Amino acid sequence: MVKPINHNIMSLRRKASPIKKTDKDVAELVQDLRDTLKAHHEECVGMAANMIGQNRAAIIVSVGPFDMVMLNPEIIEASEPYETEEGCLSLNGLRSTTRYHKITVRFDTPDFQEQIQEFTDWTAQIIQHECDHLKGVII
Numbered sequence: 001m002v003k004p005i006n007h008n009i010m011s012l013r014r015k016a017s018p019i020k021k022t023d024k025d026v027a028e029l030v031q032d033l034r035d036t037l038k039a040h041h042e043e044c045v046g047m048a049a050n051m052i053g054q055n056r057a058a059i060i061v062s063v064g065p066f067d068m069v070m071l072n073p074e075i076i077e078a079s080e081p082y083e084t085e086e087g088c089l090s091l092n093g094l095r096s097t098t099r100y101h102k103i104t105v106r107f108d109t110p111d112f113q114e115q116i117q118e119f120t121d122w123t124a125q126i127i128q129h130e131c132d133h134l135k136g137v138i139i
Contacts, residue, residue, distance in 0.1 A: 002039045003032050003052035005089045009138065012050055012090055016057040016134040019071045021112045030069050030110045033060040037067060044089050046126040048133035051090055059130035063123050070107035073131055076116070077104035086129055086139050095139040099125045 006012060019026060029049060037047050037060050049058040057072045080101035085094040103124045106116045119127055129139065 001032055002035045006051050006053050007090055012138055013136040014055055015136045016050055016055050018057050026110065029054055029056065029058055033058060033069060034067060040089060046130045048130045050133055057134050061123065061126045061130060069110050071110065073105050073107040075103050075128065075131055076106050088139060097139045099128050103127060
């Protein structure tokens with residue numbers, strides 16, 4: 001289901017709760033992320049669960065033609081820092097931030113298969129932005 005975008009800065013600053021294999025509504029959360037990202041595809045390439053009112057550790061990222069959902073993502077390595085400007089659906093305007101060209105992320109797939117993958121450049125930037133949301137960090 002397409003969910004409204006959360007603009008409440010106080011709720012966006014809360015750290016997300018981990019998702020457990022025993023949580024019963026994971027499939028619904030994943031579908032809500034997919035539907036909401038698709039509804040905003042013109043202006044958005046990634047989304048964190050707290051952006052749709054769920055303070056849970058889940059993100060979705062457009063990787064080429066595919067949308068990748070990551071549960072409990074954790075950036076375990078980052079290299080090659082650079083300065084950039086980013087926007088966010090939850091905020092107006094652009095803001096400066098530091099990102100890394102190359103990151104390694106540990107995460108669970110929606111069916112709870114642990115993955116460790118390396119991402120670079122634009123995809124890495126999107127993942128970093130969404131992982132910041134999960135930590136309550138807003139650009």
